[in-house]
Amino acid sequence: xxxxxxxxxxxxxxxxxxxxxxxxxxxxxxxxxxxxxxxxxxxxxxxxxxxxxxxxxxxxxxxxxxxxxxxxxxxxxxxxxxxxxxxxxxxxxxxxxxxxxxxxxxxxxxxxxxxxxxxxxxxxxxxxxxxxxxxxxxxxxxxxxxxxxxxxxxxxxxxxxxxxxxxxxxxxxxxxxxxxxxxxxxxxxxxxxxxxxxxxxxxxxxxxxxxxxxxxxxxxxxxxxxxxxxxxxxxxxx
Amino acid sequence: xxxxxxxxxxxxxxxxxxxxxxxxxxxxxxxxxxxxxxxxxxxxxxxxxxxxxxxxxxxxxxxxxxxxxxxxxxxxxxxxxxxxxxxxxxxxxxxxxxxxxxxxxxxxxxxxxxxxxxxxxxxxxxxxxxxxxxxxxxxxxxxxxxxxxxxxxxxxxxxxxxxxxxxxxxxxxxxxxxxxxxxxxxxxxxxxxxxxxxxxxxxxxxxxxxxxxxxxxxxxxxxxxxxxxxxxxxxxxx
Numbered sequence: 001x002x003x004x005x006x007x008x009x010x011x012x013x014x015x016x017x018x019x020x021x022x023x024x025x026x027x028x029x030x031x032x033x034x035x036x037x038x039x040x041x042x043x044x045x046x047x048x049x050x051x052x053x054x055x056x057x058x059x060x061x062x063x064x065x066x067x068x069x070x071x072x073x074x075x076x077x078x079x080x081x082x083x084x085x086x087x088x089x090x091x092x093x094x095x096x097x098x099x100x101x102x103x104x105x106x107x108x109x110x111x112x113x114x115x116x117x118x119x120x121x122x123x124x125x126x127x128x129x130x131x132x133x134x135x136x137x138x139x140x141x142x143x144x145x146x147x148x149x150x151x152x153x154x155x156x157x158x159x160x161x162x163x164x165x166x167x168x169x170x171x172x173x174x175x176x177x178x179x180x181x182x183x184x185x186x187x188x189x190x191x192x193x194x195x196x197x198x199x200x201x202x203x204x205x206x207x208x209x210x211x212x213x214x215x216x217x218x219x220x221x222x223x224x225x226x227x228x229x230x231x232x233x234x235x236x237x238x
Numbered sequence: 239x240x241x242x243x244x245x246x247x248x249x250x251x252x253x254x255x256x257x258x259x260x261x262x263x264x265x266x267x268x269x270x271x272x273x274x275x276x277x278x279x280x281x282x283x284x285x286x287x288x289x290x291x292x293x294x295x296x297x298x299x300x301x302x303x304x305x306x307x308x309x310x311x312x313x314x315x316x317x318x319x320x321x322x323x324x325x326x327x328x329x330x331x332x333x334x335x336x337x338x339x340x341x342x343x344x345x346x347x348x349x350x351x352x353x354x355x356x357x358x359x360x361x362x363x364x365x366x367x368x369x370x371x372x373x374x375x376x377x378x379x380x381x382x383x384x385x386x387x388x389x390x391x392x393x394x395x396x397x398x399x400x401x402x403x404x405x406x407x408x409x410x411x412x413x414x415x416x417x418x419x420x421x422x423x424x425x426x427x428x429x430x431x432x433x434x435x436x437x438x439x440x441x442x443x444x445x446x447x448x449x450x451x452x453x454x455x456x457x458x459x460x461x462x463x464x465x466x467x468x469x470x471x472x473x474x475x476x
Contacts, residue, residue: 001374016254020381020384023380023381023384024380024381024384026374026376026377027373027374027377027378027379027380027384028373028374029373029374029376049381051379051381052377052379053377055376094395133391134394134395134398135265135266135267135394136239136264136265136266136267136394138264138267138293139264139265139290139291140265141265141289141290142261142262142265142387143258143261143262143287143289145384146258146261146262146265146383146384146387149380149384149387149388150387150388150391153371153388153391156372156373156374157332157372160372191467194467194470205463208459208460208463209463212454212456212460215453215454215455216450216453216454217453218450221446222446222447222450225443225446225447229429229432232432233471233474236471236474
């Protein structure tokens, strides 16, 4: 899953963080990790912090330069809490999750800088977008592995949301303009008969109801239920 | 901020994790941490991993028992990835964020178990709700501090969302849970009387209508209009 998304750590210093990143990724179903010139990599802290992240540990690749790491990437997203001079389009972690899901057929790279400095301006210049994690104003610097956890969590959440939407919408077809228009006419006709309605500025109430139903994207089957109810009330009036 | 929310670590084993939790909390603006019988606490890993989480470090409290930690708590939420025999209402991390924001005037405690075992059944029995973090099916166990990071991140995100809504809706007030709940009861009562409704699998129709109205984020004034209509139909029946 998410085989089109690479997580790239640029010059990570602490082997414990590398292991923690591996675990963070695997819990969210991501397994493509690239390490660009890590300070230390063969270190017991990597495996102890990685815990049971077997897939990521098996597949991890170490490269010398960021250019090597970015080969074949079509969308490159740099994580940074700082809003610097380089003006890249900014995404929140949540928006980044959605973007990743909307681009399943593209190779996406998400870059994380070193613990001490984050991504440098030069490294950010390789990116087409910048992602930030919303934080407290007072203290905005997440630990490296924590930042990877949040970004990967939002990718997982976006994919769950997509599954939910597609299972809900499998049999759903949205109502067309004419159906909605007829529903409003019907609604207005029925409401006009109601004493309740007369005493409450009918035009204003009808506008408020249209505003409500306009927000919903009514489905055909919902229009049918609502019109069924209106027919029922309508009959009562005779 | 979030001064009504306590994070409680029950019998945490690794001082590094305690420090990492401190930093995770402070980056999201939470600063009330309670440690119940930590295995090791005066250890350099706590301060090194806490980094600049000065507020949490200053305010942290160590207590002997979970009962001490829960004193004064009104909503107690236990984090657990396992869906055990104890049947507590389940919340996702995102729903937990929303719940925390909706209960600003209540004392909320969020419990995290030890690294090795998570919360025991006995500890979960002190909780009124269970929160889980959606993960990969294949590997679902986040590191303790990572789990705290995700939960605190969702609380922060819920508060940002609330700020955004309130700036958009300055003149609009959304209906509260109880108002929506009463509206559904009223709707169901009125629909149950309708022949139309009886002939169309009432439970299924009611579910479809709830799904429709749940999508809208009903405003107070809209609930009033809808209930006015329901009252009107209701009177007709007598």
